[in-house]
Amino acid sequence: MRISQLAAATGVPVATVKYYLREGLLHEGERTAPTQALYDDSHVARLRLVRALLGAGGVSIAQARAILAAIDEPPAAIHLLATAHNAITAPLDAAADVDEVRAITSGWGWRTESCDPAVLGAVAAGLQGLRDGGFDLAPGVLDAYGRAARDIAQAEIDGIPTESAEAAVRYVVLGTVLVEPLLLALRRLAEQVVSGERFGETGPLGD
Amino acid sequence: MRISQLAAATGVPVATVKYYLREGLLHEGERTAPTQALYDDSHVARLRLVRALLGAGGVSIAQARAILAAIDEPPAAIHLLATAHNAITAPLDAAADVDEVRAITSGWGWRTESCDPAVLGAVAAGLQGLRDGGFDLAPGVLDAYGRAARDIAQAEIDGIPTESAEAAVRYVVLGTVLVEPLLLALRRLAEQVVSGERFGETGPLGD
DNA sequence: CAATAATGGATAGTGCTACTCTCCAATGTC
DNA sequence: GACATTGGAGAGTAGCACTATCCATTATTG
Structure with a gap:
């Protein structure tokens, strides 16, 4: 799955997906070339989670980063x-x-x-x-x-x-x-x- | 009470008091001249309420305006x-x-x-x-x-x-x-x- | 009464946030 | 081989809650 398909699957604009990647809210895709990557279902689920946190959850980017870090690396x-x-x-x-x-x-x-x-x-x-x-x-x-x-x-x-x-x-x-x-x-x-x-x-x- | 005293009594900067007046969150003072006005305890109480709504209450200026309107003109x-x-x-x-x-x-x-x-x-x-x-x-x-x-x-x-x-x-x-x-x-x-x-x-x- | 300070009013500017746009060389597709 | 898409980076945008500046008027002080 490429970035445009990931975006289509979640309803999130491509530019915003890139932004979340930069902000560290979404893990990188699997590299197929120095300037290409593939995404999978884990990215779809994570992207939905990020949107739920920022939207319904009402948290900021920085808070979302802290929350996701807690989930990713259980203390x-x-x-x-x-x-x-x-x-x-x-x-x-x-x-x-x-x-x-x-x-x-x-x-x-x-x-x-x-x-x-x-x-x-x-x-x-x-x-x-x-x-x-x-x-x-x-x-x-x-x-x-x-x-x-x-x-x-x-x-x-x-x-x-x-x-x-x-x-x-x-x-x-x-x-x-x-x-x-x-x-x-x-x-x-x-x-x-x-x-x-x-x-x-x-x-x-x-x- | 003049605007600087109102500001001092509540800890809100003068510029911010002016802003709230413009936004309609705070009622005008009593005019003593075309370019002068006096404020009283009702302004102090209202200003504290506005700050509580915007701060602890976490509401926006627009929501605060709606809330204060409901209080001012009970439906x-x-x-x-x-x-x-x-x-x-x-x-x-x-x-x-x-x-x-x-x-x-x-x-x-x-x-x-x-x-x-x-x-x-x-x-x-x-x-x-x-x-x-x-x-x-x-x-x-x-x-x-x-x-x-x-x-x-x-x-x-x-x-x-x-x-x-x-x-x-x-x-x-x-x-x-x-x-x-x-x-x-x-x-x-x-x-x-x-x-x-x-x-x-x-x-x-x-x- | 003159010098200085404060006021109300308007406009413009600031800092922050969450995007969104534009550009580019590298890559993929038909 | 023509054209679209990609990752990456930087700049730009919109909205919000102030905040700063300016100015003519008013108040205070010596």
Whole structure:
């Protein structure tokens, strides 16, 4: 398969395929001459994955490179999740109030001692974002978020394939990135469904 | 308060405040002369909100304008949520398989007849993103997502203030946007916590 | 009251990202 | 042998969120 066929098979323009090759998101084809190469199904699959990450997954080229590197060269199984999360989590903001997060989550019985500080920082940044926007969560809602997050994590960890490091890494890394838009959309849909049940067709103010 | 004081009070450069004024994200100050104006606490609060939306909330200028418009001119209470969601949900993709989403969610007992099609489309796009990336959810995980989304929505709908339309709109719109980063970060943290419980310090493969 | 600074308003420019275009010699196809 | 395609590299583009500059007007200060 030559580059134009690869492009046709995936719907990605040839120029963009070349760009991904240059950026290291796509492995090179097999050389048949100094200026010619052949591509195969592995390139088609990888190209679809790259597009899914950049499109639906909403990650940048640089993040995609980190994610793909994690998939290509599975790190030691220790801290597998931290590796996956590091590929997409912003570096820890020094101003983030991690202690507050530890206090809240320990109230839920979460043991966060060995968690990645960057993820704790991301939670702290999320809470700070609410405050910056002058938004106060109704009482109990944060607890509901914690319970829901734990339920989700429970199901996901149960589902991690254990037969090989490659499969586990792939599942965790892609699950982290690609599932996020789905979760957010499901939340919005559930809000509309629950709102309909609670208030009928009229919305929360009754009209 | 003049523009330089407004800028100092919020940490936003003067040039950026001018930009937000031009873009309609910030209301004009009170004119004291054809080329002079005064700003007050409402501008400080609004500016902080704009920064929270653009920063932590991760929305674009155009989305922020739509969100702020929804807050400024509360729509009829009917379809309040749909209005909030429309401000930030991408327009419905014609290729989205909405029927599949209706089938899955009706299996959960969700009544989606009166839901915004764009939100159904967003769920469909999320599922399609998984497929495009060649990623298969472990069995039962999607059901867990549905349950968690419903639990979250239940708590959020319970928390909507009902004393005024303005408060309700503000709560729903900001809650939709600003809470998203928090939820995603909580999920990552929960994954690490649950992983630690399940596998100890070694990660899912045991090493 | 004069010198200096700050303001609102408009326009243009910046840095970044994700492509996209153009060119070239080397290679492949009919 | 004519023509298209390829890999490779560099330059160009569009969109976004600012940021800088300019200018006439207004405010402040000594």
